[in-house]
Structure formats: structure tokens, C-alpha cells
Amino acid sequence: MRSAECVVVGGGPAGLAAARTAARHGVRVLLVDENAELGGQYYRQLPAAFSGGAGTHPVKEQAEGRRLMDEVRGLGVEVMAGAVAWGIFDQRTVAVATQEETTRIAADTVVLAPGAYDRPVPFPGWTLPGVLTAGGAQNLMKAYRVLPGRRVLVVGSGPLLLVVAHYLLQGGAQVVSLCEASSLRGLWRYAHRLLPHLDFVQQGRRYRRELAGAGVPVLTGHVILRATGATEVTGATIARCDDDWRPIPGTEVTVDADALVVGYGLLSSLELSRLAGCEHRWEAALGGWAPLRNRDMESTVPGVFIVGDGAGVAGSAVALEEGHLAGLSVAHRLGRLTGRDYSGEANRARGRLLHLQGFRRVMDEIFRFGAGIYSLADEQTTLCRCEEVTVGEALLALREGATHVNEVKAWTRVGMGRCQGRMCGPALAHLVARETGRPVTESGVFTPRPPAKPVTMAALAREIE
Amino acid sequence: MTQPDLRMSPPAERGRALTILVDGQPLGCHEGESIAAALLASGCRSTRVTARTAEPRGYFCGMGVCHDCLVTVDGLPNVRACMTPVRDGLRVEIQRGLGEWGGQS
Numbered sequence: 001m002r003s004a005e006c007v008v009v010g011g012g013p014a015g016l017a018a019a020r021t022a023a024r025h026g027v028r029v030l031l032v033d034e035n036a037e038l039g040g041q042y043y044r045q046l047p048a049a050f051s052g053g054a055g056t057h058p059v060k061e062q063a064e065g066r067r068l069m070d071e072v073r074g075l076g077v078e079v080m081a082g083a084v085a086w087g088i089f090d091q092r093t094v095a096v097a098t099q100e101e102t103t104r105i106a107a108d109t110v111v112l113a114p115g116a117y118d119r120p121v122p123f124p125g126w127t128l129p130g131v132l133t134a135g136g137a138q139n140l141m142k143a144y145r146v147l148p149g150r151r152v153l154v155v156g157s158g159p160l161l162l163v164v165a166h167y168l169l170q171g172g173a174q175v176v177s178l179c180e181a182s183s184l185r186g187l188w189r190y191a192h193r194l195l196p197h198l199d200f201v202q203q204g205r206r207y208r209r210e211l212a213g214a215g216v217p218v219l220t221g222h223v224i225l226r227a228t229g230a231t232e233v234t235g236a237t238i239a240r241c242d243d244d245w246r247p248i249p250g251t252e253v254t255v256d257a258d259a260l261v262v263g264y265g266l267l268s269s270l271e272l273s274r275l276a277g278c279e280h281r282w283e284a285a286l287g288g289w290a291p292l293r294n295r296d297m298e299s300t301v302p303g304v305f306i307v308g309d310g311a312g313v314a315g316s317a318v319a320l321e322e323g324h325l326a327g328l329s330v331a332h333r334l335g336r337l338t339g340r341d342y343s344g345e346a347n348r349a350r351g352r353l354l355h356l357q358g359f360r361r362v363m364d365e366i367f368r369f370g371a372g373i374y375s376l377a378d379e380q381t382t383l384c385r386c387e388e389v390t391v392g393e394a395l396l397a398l399r400e401g402a403t404h405v406n407e408v409k410a411w412t413r414v415g416m417g418r419c420q421g422r423m424c425g426p427a428l429a430h431l432v433a434r435e436t437g438r439p440v441t442e443s444g445v446f447t448p449r450p451p452a453k454p455v456t457m458a459a460l461a462r463e464i465e
Numbered sequence: 466m467t468q469p470d471l472r473m474s475p476p477a478e479r480g481r482a483l484t485i486l487v488d489g490q491p492l493g494c495h496e497g498e499s500i501a502a503a504l505l506a507s508g509c510r511s512t513r514v515t516a517r518t519a520e521p522r523g524y525f526c527g528m529g530v531c532h533d534c535l536v537t538v539d540g541l542p543n544v545r546a547c548m549t550p551v552r553d554g555l556r557v558e559i560q561r562g563l564g565e566w567g568g569q570s
Binding site: 130140382387 | 497510511521522526527528530532547
């Protein structure tokens with residue numbers, strides 16, 4: 001067991017910002033990230049081995065991220081990369097594993113910045129190779145400069161789809177069409193609220209113009225119905241949907257595609273905040289759970305702060321500001337910032353956050369999550385990708401009396417696989433809600449258990465005391 | 466694996482050329498690429514066959530969350546192809562079922 005003044009988990013925008021601010025105020029910070037290189041998904045860098053390595057930045061945010069990482073390292077933050085935080089014990093003891101060993105760090109303060117992942121939505125054919133998430137497609141193109149296919153169908157909701165389509169076009173792929181689930185009707189109603197955020201709006205318009213220029217059909221109010229193919233995806237069926245993202249029968253259209261990118265929004269990674277015992281609440285606009293926090297970014301567990309997309313998906317600008325605020329809170333808590341200095345700086349950060357959140361709220365309304373998307377799966381559709389449990393098998397458990405996701409788990413093995421229920425949990429909760437006729441918040445969540453990510457027995461056996 | 470290369474940028478911007486073995490067959494790729502990127506770039510999209518229904522699976526979340534792109538690497542099963550960089554001479558096997566230590570499950 002070792003100790004630390006502050007452990008930051010996650011090296012994306014939120015975690016980097018928290019580490020930078022805390023370190024600037026003299027806090028000794030240990031930053032843990034699962035990837036070999038810091039940056040998270042948004043700042044994901046080109047591999048160092050690509051010629052020019054750190055100097056080659058085809059994307060603006062990669063350059064931004066590089067500067068922030070250099071700054072964090074320059075401030076003396078200790079970085080543990082390629083290390084997975086697989087558990088939190090006794091509120092603030094973080095268990096960290098590399099391929100070879102595991103160690104526990106008793107921290108005075110913990111900042112969780114675990115980020116988010118694409119909302120998994122089961123539909124017939126969603127397990128076929130060639131079907132991939134929007135985040136996965138973006139990583140493949142942004143970091144490795146590899147296209148997921150030549151004729152790509154993009155489905156889902158939100159601005160991330162535009163970014164994915166932009167990368168596809170840049171790489172020379174054909175975007176068969178972009179199916180946005182939200183209707184995007186009556187956008188003029190948001191004009192006055194978007195006025196203070198013209199930079200974001202203009203970025204979106206540039207992407208739309210690029211799509212129009214390439215002749216890509218943008219179909220609003222459309223969802224995926226199924227992916228088809230024998231051993232990999234060769235086509236898909238799409239359909240119109242209602243405002244709750246439920247497909248409308250009789251509107252099906254079939255298209256050819258050799259890759260299907262799916263992105264129905266993002267979900268916060270909550271494994272560590274749940275293991276730490278933090279309270280969470282349902283955020284209807286996001287269609288997911290988020291940890292409760294006070295205005296200092298502190299969770300309901302004293303000394304555990306949660307920032308960025310892992311605390312309710314809000315994007316990189318909000319993540320940077322929240323990370324900064326948590327860094328200030330950590331410094332204040334450890335006595336490195338006096339009350340007066342703290343409140344001045346913290347209030348300025350809160351003001352900037354309020355401004356940014358205005359934009360996020362408009363985005364959340366325009367692309368409001370529709371639970372009807374969970375009606376796409378039929379009984380043969382795989383629900384749990386790891387344990388290969390179908391929707392039909394889960395329904396059987398529900399019809400025999402299960403009323404909670406953990407009961408379905410015990411009866412069918414759904415959620416018992418390597419992904420720890422991240423892929424099936426949200427869809428199962430909606431299935432339970434549908435079958436029991438209760439709100440999704442009553443379905444429960446899988447009991448969090450360490451390890452949050454698989455750890456080898458060899459690493460556990462070599463735990464460093 | 467005969468489809469055209471799906472790499473976006475000119476080869477000069479990549480790491481040095483190296484060779485890995487995929488089910489015993491040599492596959493050219495570049496230092497810095499993940500196993501998943503190297504496989505996908507050459508059109509190899511199934512990284513494993515599932516244990517229960519023998520379905521092909523591949524790269525899905527691309528960020529180490531879904532554990533679907535599992536391969537056997539140098540005899541070690543259940544390695545995430547999206548999180549593991551290639552090395553010259555790396556032995557990758559398309560994983561069948563739960564995989565076996567030593568490979569060739």
C-alpha cells in the first residue's frame with residue numbers, strides 16, 4: 001500500500017484539467033489512465049511511432065491535448081499510464097493494476113474522471129463484425145487513420161455523428177447516409193439560446209455543409225432497424241421513427257453498406273463511483289444515471305470528486321472547467337488554497353460552467369434521448385454480448401417473475417461477462433421496465449463489484465504491499 | 466484478407482513496416498498500430514468466434530469497454546485487440562470460444 005495526496009483516475013480533458021490545477025497549487029498528484037498514452041477519447045493522440053509522432057497533429061484537439069499533457073507532466077504530476085483502476089475500497093483507496101502487478105493507493109482525495117462510452121442499443125445484427133460504435137469509429141480514424149469500411153452507414157443521434165461522417169469523408173469513404181433519430185424540427189425556437197454559443201453552431205454548420213457538398217443524405221427522424229450479413233455486415237434496414245425514437249412500421253428502406261457506425265449518445269462510466277459508494281440519480285434528458293455532486297464537484301462520499309463525461313455527459317469544454325474546479329477543491333481541502341482565494345477562483349469557474357451548460361442543455365433538448373430505441377430488438381437478438389444471452393431468454397426470466405436486473409442476471413448470466421454488464425445493463429433495465437410496467441429507475445442496476453475491468457490472476461498474486 | 470488497404474493517410478506518415486502472424490499467415494502492418502487497426506486495415510474484421518453459438522465478432526466499442534475484439538496473442542487468450550499495439554513477429558490467433566493458454570484452441 002502506498003499513499004497519495006490526490007489520485008486522479010482518467011487522463012482525458014477532465015482528469016488532465018483537475019491534475020493541472022491541483023498540481024499548480026502544490027498538490028502531489030498521481031494520474032492513472034488505462035491507455036498507454038494519456039488523452040482519453042477526445043484528445044486521443046496518434047501513436048508515437050507514427051513518423052513525426054508527437055509533432056504530427058492532423059486534428060486540432062490532438063494538438064490541444066498534447067499541450068495540456070506536456071503541461072501536466074511539467075508540473076511534476078506522476079503519471080501511471082497503461083494502468084487500470086479496478087476498484088475503490090474504504091472510500092478512497094484506489095486499486096490499480098498493470099499487466100504485471102497490482103497496487104493499492106490510499107488517497108487523501110480522489111478525482112474520478114472515467115469518461116463515457118457509446119450507449120449500447122441492441123438491434124438484430126448488432127453483433128456482426130463491421131458494426132461498430134461512433135466512438136470506436138472515431139478512434140480508429142483519428143488515432144490510427146484507418147477507415148472502418150468503404151461504404152459506411154452512420155446512424156444514431158447527436159453532434160458526434162457529424163464528426164464521424166467528417167472523418168469518413170476526409171478518409172475517402174462513401175457515407176451511404178446519416179440517420180439522425182431526432183426530428184430536428186422547430187430548431188428556430190432555440191435560436192436565442194444558441195446565440196451566445198455561435199462558435200459551436202458554426203462548427204456544426206461546417207460539418208453539415210461538408211455532408212451536403214459530398215451529396216450525403218441526412219435523414220432526420222430515422223433509426224436503424226437491423227444490420228444484415230452472413231459473417232459480417234453487408235447491408236442494413238432503416239426506418240422513420242417517432243419522437244420517442246420508436247420505428248414507424250411501413251417506412252423501412254434497405255441500403256447496402258460494408259460498415260455500420262452506431263451512436264445513440266453516450267453513457268457515463270459509473271463503475272468506480274458506484275464502487276466508492278457514491279449516490280447516483282437518473283437524468284431523464286441524458287437517459288442515464290449520473291453521480292450526485294455539490295457545487296465543488298464533490299460526490300456524496302467526502303473527498304471523492306467526479307468530473308467530466310463520467311459525471312453526466314456534457315462534452316470536453318464542460319469537462320475542462322469541471323476538472324479545473326475539482327482541482328481547486330482538492331487544493332482547498334488539502335489546505336493549499338485559503339478560503340478567500342478558493343472562493344474567488346471557484347466562483348469564476350462556476351460562472352464559466354454556467355455559460356457552457358446553457359449550450360449543453362439546448363443540445364440535450366434537441367437530441368433528447370428516446371427510450372423507444374430499445375424496442376428494436378426482437379427475441380432472437382443478443383442482449384448480453386459476452387455471455388450470449390438473448391432478449392428472449394431475459395424475457396423468460398421476467399415472465400417467470402423477475403422484477404430487477406440482478407434477478408435476471410442470476411437466472412440467465414446476463415451481465416456476468418468480461419464487460420461487467422456495461423454493454424447489456426442499460427438495455428436490460430429498459431426491458432425490465434417494459435415488462436413490469438414500472439419506470440426504468442425501478443429496474444435497478446447491476447451490483448457493482450471489483451474488478452471494474454478484468455485483471456489477471458498473475459497481477460493480483462503480485463500485489464505490492 | 467484480400468480487400469484493399471483501408472489506411473487513410475500515405476504510408477510515409479506511419480511507423481516502420483513490420484509483420485505479425487495472424488493464424489500463421491504473415492500480415493504487414495506498422496509500428497504504433499493496434500492489433501485491431503492492423504486487422505481492420507486489411508479487411509479482417511472477425512477477431513473471434515463466440516463460445517456458445519460460434520458467431521463471428523469483432524471490433525465494436527474501440528476503447529477497451531466491450532471486450533468483443535478478443536484475440537489470442539503469443540499464446541495468451543482474451544487480449545483486447547483494440548488496446549494492444551502490434552510488435553514485429555507478434556503471433557495473433559483469431560480466438561475460438563474462450564481461448565486456451567498456449568493458443569491453437
